[in-house]
Amino acid sequence: MAIVASGPPRNMEGMNPSPAERSEVRFRVRYAETDQMGVVYHANYLVWMEMARTELCRLRGISYRDLERQSGLHLVVAEVRCRYLQPARYDDEILASAWLDSAHPRMVAFAYEMRRAADGARLATGLTRHLFVRDGKPVKIPEQYRPIFGIS
Amino acid sequence: MAIVASGPPRNMEGMNPSPAERSEVRFRVRYAETDQMGVVYHANYLVWMEMARTELCRLRGISYRDLERQSGLHLVVAEVRCRYLQPARYDDEILASAWLDSAHPRMVAFAYEMRRAADGARLATGLTRHLFVRDGKPVKIPEQYRPIFGIS
Amino acid sequence: MAIVASGPPRNMEGMNPSPAERSEVRFRVRYAETDQMGVVYHANYLVWMEMARTELCRLRGISYRDLERQSGLHLVVAEVRCRYLQPARYDDEILASAWLDSAHPRMVAFAYEMRRAADGARLATGLTRHLFVRDGKPVKIPEQYRPIFGIS
Amino acid sequence: MAIVASGPPRNMEGMNPSPAERSEVRFRVRYAETDQMGVVYHANYLVWMEMARTELCRLRGISYRDLERQSGLHLVVAEVRCRYLQPARYDDEILASAWLDSAHPRMVAFAYEMRRAADGARLATGLTRHLFVRDGKPVKIPEQYRPIFGIS
Numbered sequence: 129m130a131i132v133a134s135g136p137p138r139n140m141e142g143m144n145p146s147p148a149e150r151s152e153v154r155f156r157v158r159y160a161e162t163d164q165m166g167v168v169y170h171a172n173y174l175v176w177m178e179m180a181r182t183e184l185c186r187l188r189g190i191s192y193r194d195l196e197r198q199s200g201l202h203l204v205v206a207e208v209r210c211r212y213l214q215p216a217r218y219d220d221e222i223l224a225s226a227w228l229d230s231a232h233p234r235m236v237a238f239a240y241e242m243r244r245a246a247d248g249a250r251l252a253t254g255l256t257r258h259l260f261v262r263d264g265k266p267v268k269i270p271e272q273y274r275p276i277f278g279i280s
Numbered sequence: 281m282a283i284v285a286s287g288p289p290r291n292m293e294g295m296n297p298s299p300a301e302r303s304e305v306r307f308r309v310r311y312a313e314t315d316q317m318g319v320v321y322h323a324n325y326l327v328w329m330e331m332a333r334t335e336l337c338r339l340r341g342i343s344y345r346d347l348e349r350q351s352g353l354h355l356v357v358a359e360v361r362c363r364y365l366q367p368a369r370y371d372d373e374i375l376a377s378a379w380l381d382s383a384h385p386r387m388v389a390f391a392y393e394m395r396r397a398a399d400g401a402r403l404a405t406g407l408t409r410h411l412f413v414r415d416g417k418p419v420k421i422p423e424q425y426r427p428i429f430g431i432s
Numbered sequence: 433m434a435i436v437a438s439g440p441p442r443n444m445e446g447m448n449p450s451p452a453e454r455s456e457v458r459f460r461v462r463y464a465e466t467d468q469m470g471v472v473y474h475a476n477y478l479v480w481m482e483m484a485r486t487e488l489c490r491l492r493g494i495s496y497r498d499l500e501r502q503s504g505l506h507l508v509v510a511e512v513r514c515r516y517l518q519p520a521r522y523d524d525e526i527l528a529s530a531w532l533d534s535a536h537p538r539m540v541a542f543a544y545e546m547r548r549a550a551d552g553a554r555l556a557t558g559l560t561r562h563l564f565v566r567d568g569k570p571v572k573i574p575e576q577y578r579p580i581f582g583i584s
Numbered sequence: 585m586a587i588v589a590s591g592p593p594r595n596m597e598g599m600n601p602s603p604a605e606r607s608e609v610r611f612r613v614r615y616a617e618t619d620q621m622g623v624v625y626h627a628n629y630l631v632w633m634e635m636a637r638t639e640l641c642r643l644r645g646i647s648y649r650d651l652e653r654q655s656g657l658h659l660v661v662a663e664v665r666c667r668y669l670q671p672a673r674y675d676d677e678i679l680a681s682a683w684l685d686s687a688h689p690r691m692v693a694f695a696y697e698m699r700r701a702a703d704g705a706r707l708a709t710g711l712t713r714h715l716f717v718r719d720g721k722p723v724k725i726p727e728q729y730r731p732i733f734g735i736s
Contacts, residue, residue, distance in 0.1 A: 160631040162316040170509040174475035193675040205474040219649040312479040322661040326627035327464040345523040357626040371497040466620035
């Protein structure tokens with residue numbers, strides 16, 4: 129029942145992406161993000177993944193905010209997976225990265241990795257799949273926006 | 281520097297509202313709502329206040345969802361106050377109540393009380409002030425919606 | 433790349449669990465749970481899954497709060513998957529269910545389903561895998577607690 | 585019943601604190617923090633205040649994490665007030681600041697200001713009051729930790 133591959137999901141070419149294709153956000157764990165177990169509550173990693181995804185869009189040439197505004201497109205989350213390796217704690221500095229996993233005109237998948245900045249320990253890996261949606265309906269992404277997601 | 285009155289804020293007539301004017305929502309504390317101190321993180325009480333406010337609108341004849349949809353009006357939060365008396369813990373059953381504190385055509389204030397269901401202990405009291413906003417601008421609330429908020 | 437089976441994950445016997453083995457929590461979507469797309473932000477479904485899991489423990493004879501307190505055991509989330517089928521909206525009544533998917537002395541997996549109460553529409557399905565952890569270390573769950581999770 | 589002063593709360597000496605006494609955290613609004621009104625949900629400002637408070641402790645010589653660990657002390661929130669002036673939006677860069685408002689051996693109050701980095705617009709002001717608590721009981725803060733909070 130090994131569901132998520134043990135390494136970070138491969139990108140479209142089956143290789144690790146070049147550094148330019150990989151976002152990195154650095155931030156501190158908020159007290160609000162902890163739970164009574166003394167560690168970060170697991171749902172918050174999905175928010176960190178969203179932050180890394182936002183930065184990846186910016187890195188690839190468009191802010192996701194502008195994409196929504198200009199195009200009326202939304203990347204609706206169709207699926208999330210997250211694997212938790214080590215706990216994150218309050219005030220830890222976290223590095224969250226995202227990169228393209230795969231994409232076609234109707235769908236895009238991102239892969240993620242969360243590390244502790246102090247020692248580089250890998251805390252979690254994740255994957256999200258998204259549909260391109262406009263006016264509440266799944267659509268093919270218009271040609272002009274395809275390069276952002278590496279869709280030819 | 282006693283800022284919030286020690287009792288629940290009085291309503292428009294200076295008396296406690298009749299039971300019919302006071303909402304009550306009952307729910308259990310979620311694990312996600314706790315923090316590493318082992319109690320509910322303080323910002324979550326504002327969400328509980330929102331739940332009680334939603335039920336108060338329903339009690340007074342309109343769901344807040346329909347109000348937003350029909351009228352294009354939003355009750356934008358202009359101010360929040362919350363006083364914390366005793367901690368709430370994971371899996372506690374909570375009773376959250378809201379009632380009208382004061383209102384006029386441009387603004388409405390609600391008062392709140394959060395209790396632990398098991399023993400009735402008062403956990404927190406709160407107050408929110410809201411502006412009526414449409415298309416991003418403060419407006420006077422249309423006549424037809426005034427009775428909901430006790431505005432004559 | 434169909435990762436989560438299209439039906440709800442099967443239970444240990446490969447059959448749908450009997451009603452007694454399936455929890456159900458009913459609650460309304462909070463305004464706080466929506467995002468600017470006008471629907472529930474996807475990470476909140478993990479919190480709903482936690483609520484259904486808490487109720488499943490209670491149904492099977494112990495509150496998860498007491499389990500943590502009595503035994504010092506924690507069910508640490510090792511993996512989460514969620515598949516989103518239809519959006520949930522503010523003030524919708526939601527039914528969240530959980531049931532045992534599989535378990536052995538070191539690990540337990542739960543499956544989930546979220547439905548809209550009004551029409552029974554299935555909104556999301558999920559799966560979580562948990563390790564039994566005590567004093568920060570993975571352990572075998574003590575004999576006395578095994579029946580809760582259907583471990584013989 | 586004018587509740588929050590229109591300016592930021594004064595500090596102990598009745599003057600604005602010197603820059604060294606004022607923390608500043610910079611971060612981007614997360615999609616998760618927005619609601620269906622298209623702006624940041626109001627409860628999240630309390631989390632931002634917590635972030636600024638954490639940085640203020642660090643600035644004054646101790647990480648709040650270490651303070652909790654070393655001393656067993658917790659700064660339990662007794663009261664929160666927040667006044668909302670302008671909405672924050674997804675992907676906005678925010679500057680959150682905190683400074684000491686007042687303190688004595690049993691209690692400390694912090695004041696806050698949230699600005700939009702792009703144009704310096706003031707978005708919200710806040711105040712929190714905290715009790716020093718150890719083993720669940722209010723205590724006087726030990727001498728050695730008093731300078732952090734400007735208590736003589």
